[in-house]
Amino acid sequence: MALQEAGSPGPSSLGLCLLLALFYMSPEGISGHSFSLPSGCLTGPLRVSCQGLGLHTFPAALPWTTEQLDLSHNHLQVLQDNATEDRPNLCYLDLLGNQIEELSLRALLPLRWLQALILADNSLDQDYVSNSQALWPLDHLRLLDLSANRLDSDMASLYVANLSSLWSLDLSNNLITHLSHGTFIGSPNLLNIDLSDNYILQIQTGAFEGLLQLRELSLARNSLHCISDFSLRALWQLNLSTNALQFFATEEGNGGYQLQVLDLSHNQLRAMPMLSALRHLQYLNLSDNQLASLEPHAPPLPQGTGPWYQEVNRPNLTQSGYSPGASLPELTDLDLSRNQLDIFPIGFLNHLSSLQRLSIAWNCLQNMSAHQFSPGLSFLPLRSLDLQGNWIQTFPSWVFEILPRLEVLDLGDNELQLCWRPEAGQDGPFQGVQQPFSSAFHLKGLSLSKNGLRRLCLTGFSPASLLSLDLSGNTGLALAPSDLQGLQHSLHELSLRGNGMESTHLWLPCLQQLQALDLSGNKLVNLPWALNCSSYLCSLDLRKNLLQTLDTEVLGGLGGHLRSMWIAGNPFHCCTLGWLAALARANVSVPDLEEAWCVYPASEGGSWAPLAGDHSHLCTWWQWQGTQAGWVLLAVTSLFLICCGVAALLQNSAKLPGALEPGKGWVCPKPEPEDNQQTIGRESLGRPSMERRDPDQK
Ligand SMILES: *[C@@H]1O[C@H](CO)[C@@H](O)[C@H](O)[C@H]1NC(C)=O
Numbered sequence: 001m002a003l004q005e006a007g008s009p010g011p012s013s014l015g016l017c018l019l020l021a022l023f024y025m026s027p028e029g030i031s032g033h034s035f036s037l038p039s040g041c042l043t044g045p046l047r048v049s050c051q052g053l054g055l056h057t058f059p060a061a062l063p064w065t066t067e068q069l070d071l072s073h074n075h076l077q078v079l080q081d082n083a084t085e086d087r088p089n090l091c092y093l094d095l096l097g098n099q100i101e102e103l104s105l106r107a108l109l110p111l112r113w114l115q116a117l118i119l120a121d122n123s124l125d126q127d128y129v130s131n132s133q134a135l136w137p138l139d140h141l142r143l144l145d146l147s148a149n150r151l152d153s154d155m156a157s158l159y160v161a162n163l164s165s166l167w168s169l170d171l172s173n174n175l176i177t178h179l180s181h182g183t184f185i186g187s188p189n190l191l192n193i194d195l196s197d198n199y200i201l202q203i204q205t206g207a208f209e210g211l212l213q214l215r216e217l218s219l220a221r222n223s224l225h226c227i228s229d230f231s232l233r234a235l236w237q238l239n240l241s242t243n244a245l246q247f248f249a250t251e252e253g254n255g256g257y258q259l260q261v262l263d264l265s266h267n268q269l270r271a272m273p274m275l276s277a278l279r280h281l282q283y284l285n286l287s288d289n290q291l292a293s294l295e296p297h298a299p300p301l302p303q304g305t306g307p308w309y310q311e312v313n314r315p316n317l318t319q320s321g322y323s324p325g326a327s328l329p330e331l332t333d334l335d336l337s338r339n340q341l342d343i344f345p346i347g348f349l350n351h352l353s354s355l356q357r358l359s360i361a362w363n364c365l366q367n368m369s370a371h372q373f374s375p376g377l378s379f380l381p382l383r384s385l386d387l388q389g390n391w392i393q394t395f396p397s398w399v400f401e402i403l404p405r406l407e408v409l410d411l412g413d414n415e416l417q418l419c420w421r422p423e424a425g426q427d428g429p430f431q432g433v434q435q436p437f438s439s440a441f442h443l444k445g446l447s448l449s450k451n452g453l454r455r456l457c458l459t460g461f462s463p464a465s466l467l468s469l470d471l472s473g474n475t476g477l478a479l480a481p482s483d484l485q486g487l488q489h490s491l492h493e494l495s496l497r498g499n500g501m502e503s504t505h506l507w508l509p510c511l512q513q514l515q516a517l518d519l520s521g522n523k524l525v526n527l528p529w530a531l532n533c534s535s536y537l538c539s540l541d542l543r544k545n546l547l548q549t550l551d552t553e554v555l556g557g558l559g560g561h562l563r564s565m566w567i568a569g570n571p572f573h574c575c576t577l578g579w580l581a582a583l584a585r586a587n588v589s590v591p592d593l594e595e596a597w598c599v600y601p602a603s604e605g606g607s608w609a610p611l612a613g614d615h616s617h618l619c620t621w622w623q624w625q626g627t628q629a630g631w632v633l634l635a636v637t638s639l640f641l642i643c644c645g646v647a648a649l650l651q652n653s654a655k656l657p658g659a660l661e662p663g664k665g666w667v668c669p670k671p672e673p674e675d676n677q678q679t680i681g682r683e684s685l686g687r688p689s690m691e692r693r694d695p696d697q698k
C-alpha cells in the first residue's frame with residue numbers, strides 16, 4: 001500500500017471559520033437589528049447563538065453576514081424543505097441536543113456551503129435512509145458530528161456513504177457493533193474518525209480501505225478482542241483504550257508505518273504486543289493490562305486454542321532474536337502502570353534510546369537489588385520515572401548511573417528502607433543501598449510518600465538540585481538534624497503532610513529557597529523556628545495540627561512573600577489572635593478562615609467559636625484577669641524600689657542625684673508580654689498558651 005504524500009488538506013479554512021466565533025456578541029434586542037430573530041438570540045457580526053431557547057423551528061431571517069449559527073439544546077424535530085434559506089456564508093451549524101429525527105431531502109440544500117455540521121445527540125436513527133440523503137448536497141462539508149444518535153452499523157455506514165468532502169467524522173457513543181468492508185469508501189478524504197464508545201466487536205479486513213489520508217482513529221471503549229493485522233500505515237494516532245484486546249500485532253512487510261501515538265491502555269494483553277514495524281512510535285500506553293513480563297513470548301502459553309495462542313504462533317510473527325524494545329527508537333513516552341511486572345525491565349528499556357518518561361507504577365516490583373546491574377547497560381535519557389505503588393524495599397544507586405538525566409522520581413507507596421541495617425549483612429539485599437540518592441545529580445523532584453518511613457537516614461542528597469520533596473503519609477516519621485542537610489539552598493517545595501509528627505520530631509535546617517511547605521495532618525504545637533529563614537515562602541499549609549497560636553516572630557521572618565496559609569483544624573486560642581491580625585496586615589490570604597475554629601480559655605467555659613468571629617467581648621474579662629497579675633507585680637516592684645530609694649536617701653543624702661537614676665544596679669524581671677506586644681504586634685497577654693521553641697531547635 002503506497003503512502004500518499006498528498007498536499008494534505010489542512011483544516012485551515014475550517015479553523016478560520018471557527019476562529020471567527022470569538023467575535024463579540026450582544027443581545028439581539030440591544031443591538032437593534034431589523035431581523036426578526038427569536039427573542040433571546042445573541043448576535044455578533046458573524047455569529048448568531050440561539051442556544052437553549054426552546055425553539056421548535058429553524059429561525060428565519062438570519063443576518064446576511066452570519067457564518068456560524070448555534071441552535072443547540074432546542075426542540076427542533078423536523079427540518080422541512082424550506083426551513084433554511086440561502087446563506088452562502090454559513091459555514092458552521094450547531095444542532096446539538098435537539099430532537100431531530102427528520103431531515104427533508106432538500107432541507108439542507110440552501111446551506112450547501114456548510115463546512116461543519118453538529119448533529120450530536122439527536123434522533124437520527126429514525127428515517128435514516130432519507131435523512132442520510134439529505135446530507136448529500138453538502139459537498140463542502142468537512143466536519144460531521146453524528147455522535148449519540150443511537151446509530152447501528154448499517155445506519156452509520158449509510159450516513160457516511162456519500163460525503164466525499166469530509167475530513168472529520170464523529171460517530172462516538174452510538175450502537176455500532178461491526179465495521180464491514182469499505183464502510184468509509186464514500187468518504188475517502190477523512191483525516192480523523194472517532195468511533196469511541198460503541199460496541200464494536202469486529203472489524204472486517206478492508207473496513208478502512210481507501211482512507212489514504214486517515215491520521216487519527218479512535219476505537220476506544222469498544223469490545224475488540226484482537227487486532228492481528230493492523231495495516232493502516234498512514235495513521236498517526238490510534239486509540240484502542242478500554243477494549244478487551246488480548247492480542248495486537250502489526251503487519252510485517254514493506255513500507256513503514258507512520259503511527260506515533262498508540263493507546264492500548266485498559267485491555268487484557270498478557271504479552272508485549274508486536275510493535276516491531278512501528279518505528280516512529282513516540283507514545284505507547286500499555287497501562288492497565290496483564291503484562292507479567294516484557295519479553296516477547298515469556299508468559300507460559302495456555303494449553304488450548306484461544307485466539308491469542310494461535311496468533312502468537314503464526315509463523316510470520318515469530319521472529320528469532322526479536323527484541324521489542326530495539327524496534328522503537330523514537331519512543332519517548334511509555335506507560336506500563338497497572339500491570340503485573342515483578343522485575344524492573346532493564347533489558348527491555350536498555351534499547352529505548354529516546355525514552356523520556358516511563359511509568360511502572362502499580363505493578364509488583366519488589367527486588368531492585370544490585371544484582372540486576374550489569375556493566376553492558378547503556379545510558380538512557382529518561383527524565384521522569386514513576387515507580388509508585390510497588391513493593392520496592394531497596395532502591396540501588398546504580399539506577400542513577402544508567403539514568404543520569406533523571407529529574408523526577410516517584411517512589412511513593414512502596415516499602416522503602418532507607419536506613420542501612422547491619423543485621424542484613426554485607427551481601428544482603430541492603431548492600432550498596434546506603435545513600436541511594438547520592439549520585440542523583442539532576443534529580444529535581446522526589447516522592448517518598450507513604451513508605452512507612454520513620455527515619456530518613458538520607459545524608460546523601462546531592463546539593464543544589466532537588467527542588468521538590470514529598471515525604472507525606474509516613475506516619476510517625478521523625479526528621480533528624482542531618483536529614484535534609486545539603487538541601488538548604490535548593491529545596492522549593494516540601495510536603496510533610498499526614499505524618500502525625502510532633503514538634504520535637506520536626507527538625508528542619510534553614511531552607512532558604514523554600515516556597516511551599518505542607519505541614520498539615522501532624523501534631524505540631526508550634527511553628528518550626530527554622531522557618532524564619534525561608535524568606536521566599538509563599539504557601540504554608542498548617543491544617544489539622546495542635547497549634548494554639550502562631551509565633552508572630554517566626555511569621556515575621558517570612559519576608560513578606562507569604563501569600564496563602566491554610567489553618568483550619570487547629571485548637572487555636574480565641575483570645576490570642578494577634579497573629580491573625582498580623583497576617584491580615586501582611587496581606588496573607590487565609591482561604592479556609594471560615595472553616596477554622598478557636599477555643600475559649602477554660603475559665604470562660606472552654607467553648608468553641610468560629611475563628612473569624614469577634615472575640616473582644618468574651619476575651620476582655622479574661623485579659624483583664626491576666627493583666628491584674630501584671631499590675632500587682634508592677635505595684636509590688638515599685639513599692640520595693642521606693643522603699644530602697646528612701647533607705648538609700650536616709651543612708652547617704654549627698655548622693656541624691658545618682659541614686660534616682662532608674663534601673664541602675666537593679667535587675668528587673670523582663671515583662672515579656674508587654675515587650676513582645678510592642679515589637680511584634682501580639683495582643684496583650686498572649687502568653688498563657690504560647691509555646692516557646694523547643695530547646696533542641698535553637
Ligand atoms: C452521491 O450524491 C450525489 C449528489 O451530491 C448524487 O448525485 C449521487 O448519486 C450520490 N451517489 C450515490 C452512490 O448515492
Ligand SMILES: *[C@@H]1O[C@H](CO)[C@@H](O)[C@H](O)[C@H]1NC(C)=O
Pocket residue numbers: 196218220221239240241261262263
Ligand atoms: C483514548 O481514548 C480515551 C477514552 O476516550 C481517552 O481518555 C484517552 O485520553 C485517549 N488517549 C489518547 C492518547 O488520546
Ligand SMILES: *[C@@H]1O[C@H](CO)[C@@H](O)[C@H](O)[C@H]1NC(C)=O
Pocket residue numbers: 241265266285286287288333334335
Ligand atoms: C495511559 O492510560 C491511562 C488509562 O487510560 C491514563 O490514566 C494514563 O494517564 C495514560 N498515560 C499517559 C502517559 O498518558
Ligand SMILES: *[C@@H]1O[C@H](CO)[C@@H](O)[C@H](O)[C@H]1NC(C)=O
Pocket residue numbers: 367368369371372429
Ligand atoms: C533479588 O534478585 C536477585 C537476582 O535477580 C537474587 O539473587 C536476590 O536473592 C533477590 N533478592 C531478594 C531479596 O529477593
Ligand SMILES: *[C@@H]1O[C@H](CO)[C@@H](O)[C@H](O)[C@H]1NC(C)=O
Pocket residue numbers: 529532533557698
Ligand atoms: C531565626 O531565628 C534564629 C533563632 O532566634 C536567629 O538566630 C536567626 O538569626 C533568625 N534568622 C533570621 C533570618 O531571622
Ligand SMILES: *[C@@H]1O[C@H](CO)[C@@H](O)[C@H](O)[C@H]1NC(C)=O
Pocket residue numbers: 585586587
Ligand atoms: C496590602 O494590599 C493593599 C491593597 O491591596 C496595599 O495597599 C498594601 O500596600 C498591601 N500591604 C502589604 C504589606 O503588602
